[in-house]
Amino acid sequence: MSAIVDQPAANCLVGTAPPSPAGPTDAEELQRLPRPPVVPLPRTAQMLRFNQRQIEFVFKARRKLGEVFAIRGTQPGAIVMTSHPDHVRSLFTARPEQAPSLTGESPLRPVVGPSSVLTAVGERHMRQRKLLLPAFHGEAIAQYAQMIADAVERAIDRWPVGRPIALAPRMQAITLDVIMGGIFGIDGRPALGSPEFALRRATRSLLYASTLPLAQVAELMNVGRDEPVGLQRAGLGLLDRPTYAVIRARREAADTEERRDILSLLIRARTEEGEALTDRELRDELLTLVLAGHETTANQLAWTWERLVRTPAAHERLLEAVRGDDDAAEVVEATIQEAMRSRPVIPVIGRRVTVPWRLGAYAVPAGTAVTMSILLLHHRDDLYPDPFAFRPERWAGRKPGTYEWIPFGGGIRRCLGAALAMAEQRVVLSEMARRLDLAAAEPEPEHAKHRNVTMIPARGARVVIRARRP
Numbered sequence: 001m002s003a004i005v006d007q008p009a010a011n012c013l014v015g016t017a018p019p020s021p022a023g024p025t026d027a028e029e030l031q032r033l034p035r036p037p038v039v040p041l042p043r044t045a046q047m048l049r050f051n052q053r054q055i056e057f058v059f060k061a062r063r064k065l066g067e068v069f070a071i072r073g074t075q076p077g078a079i080v081m082t083s084h085p086d087h088v089r090s091l092f093t094a095r096p097e098q099a100p101s102l103t104g105e106s107p108l109r110p111v112v113g114p115s116s117v118l119t120a121v122g123e124r125h126m127r128q129r130k131l132l133l134p135a136f137h138g139e140a141i142a143q144y145a146q147m148i149a150d151a152v153e154r155a156i157d158r159w160p161v162g163r164p165i166a167l168a169p170r171m172q173a174i175t176l177d178v179i180m181g182g183i184f185g186i187d188g189r190p191a192l193g194s195p196e197f198a199l200r201r202a203t204r205s206l207l208y209a210s211t212l213p214l215a216q217v218a219e220l221m222n223v224g225r226d227e228p229v230g231l232q233r234a235g236l237g238l239l240d241r242p243t244y245a246v247i248r249a250r251r252e253a254a255d256t257e258e259r260r261d262i263l264s265l266l267i268r269a270r271t272e273e274g275e276a277l278t279d280r281e282l283r284d285e286l287l288t289l290v291l292a293g294h295e296t297t298a299n300q301l302a303w304t305w306e307r308l309v310r311t312p313a314a315h316e317r318l319l320e321a322v323r324g325d326d327d328a329a330e331v332v333e334a335t336i337q338e339a340m341r342s343r344p345v346i347p348v349i350g351r352r353v354t355v356p357w358r359l360g361a362y363a364v365p366a367g368t369a370v371t372m373s374i375l376l377l378h379h380r381d382d383l384y385p386d387p388f389a390f391r392p393e394r395w396a397g398r399k400p401g402t403y404e405w406i407p408f409g410g411g412i413r414r415c416l417g418a419a420l421a422m423a424e425q426r427v428v429l430s431e432m433a434r435r436l437d438l439a440a441a442e443p444e445p446e447h448a449k450h451r452n453v454t455m456i457p458a459r460g461a462r463v464v465i466r467a468r469r470p
């Protein structure tokens with residue numbers, strides 16, 4: 001008897017996960033099903049390990065306890081973590097009131113206020129999101145490609161050849177230029193003494209200060225507050241003055257109606273009831289965009305290079321494509337998708353379920369914080385065979401699955417800046433590949449370090465520029 005077996009293609013590098021029931025459930029099922037197993041370590045040890053060695057911690061927990069487990073953090077009760085695409089789907093497609101985002105409880109709350117698109121939940125969140133969305137549509141973003149290319153060109157020409165450099169801070173300088181251009185409409189170098197000049201300088205200083213250990217202390221003092229106190233309040237004051245000055249100047253400018261930058265679009269935006277954003281709302285949203293869009297995009301690019309300079313096949317394929325081939329766009333896209341799969345700069349996101357929730361073989365009560373480990377999901381070997389290998393070719397001819405590739409989150413909280421972040425990554429990656437011959441400064445892969453909610457390369461993605469092409 002000859003059996004025709006439905007064999008997966010030998011080179012199939014993207015697969016599927018077995019189904020796992022998930023979603024809102026009732027008291028009876030909550031009674032019947034067990035709670036997820038808890039990581040067997042004291043609370044403080046768990047917090048320390050999660051904050052300092054999240055990668056080892058979550059991979060070990062999954063190995064020992066399975067794809068749903070609970071950890072103990074700063075708050076009473078356990079935080080549940082899952083990495084199954086069906087569980088992710090249940091949370092991304094949930095009714096907003098049944099699974100509000102944990103970003104409402106984030107340390108950014110006192111910084112950007114409780115009502116910005118990132119920190120608001122429920123109706124207020126939808127109102128802000130609708131106001132902001134048009135500014136981030138693909139067509140709105142397409143106009144930024146040249147501005148991004150100019151920012152990369154300017155930067156590349158200044159980087160030294162032949163000695164080790166960290167790419168992360170250099171990527172941050174580029175993403176800051178893009179934010180100043182795209183969000184505030186400040187191109188190149190603003191005139192000395194102008195509000196734009198002061199804003200650019202204050203933003204740069206504050207973003208730098210936010211990486212210092214003192215900033216973490218200031219952050220702890222502000223946990224759970226709606227308005228900042230102490231050092232954080234003083235620091236933000238320095239940024240607020242020029243921000244409000246730029247907002248005032250733009251409201252009064254003769255060309256605000258024609259301008260295409262995000263600030264001008266937001267000044268013109270109206271809710272369905274015809275309401276405009278107040279100065280305070282504009283300030284909160286602008287700061288949200290700067291904070292959400294700057295480090296994330298920069299470090300994602302840094303990770304891409306950290307991987308590329310250690311994966312010769314993928315590196316060579318990219319260089320060949322951008323320096324000649326006509327399928328360059330496809331190779332660039334696949335490289336970005338693979339980098340965002342293997343090193344998602346935001347490794348975990350979460351929702352607080354307000355009704356009992358089923359997660360496969362387990363159920364959790366209302367009020368539980370349920371997090372989705374993007375990192376673990378992206379390293380499932382049923383979804384991504386050979387998950388630890390960096391293989392852009394796994395994306396050839398495939399679109400990433402909505403609940404299987406989630407570096408930008410999903411559902412009604414999906415990253416608003418995803419189109420801008422993708423445009424930036426395409427342009428920066430292509431320009432750098434076209435112009436630079438890069439090599440790893442050290443052969444060992446870089447560990448991940450955690451800063452606020454991001455996972456970044458510990459040494460800043462150190463490379464050596466072997467040659468710079470004209």
Ligand code: HEM
Nearest residue numbers: 289292293296297300346349407408409413415416417421
């Ligand atoms: C590679 C770069 C980026 C990555 C990986 C990223 C990732 C994410 C993720 C995972 C979320 C969802 C958070 C959650 O569900 O809890 C998010 C939300 C958000 N992102 Fe991004 N982001 C990036 C760049 C940007 C940029 C460039 C901007 C804007 C300039 C931006 C603005 C936002 C905003 C406003 C939200 C909140 C959306 C909402 O809650 O409705 N992001 N981002």
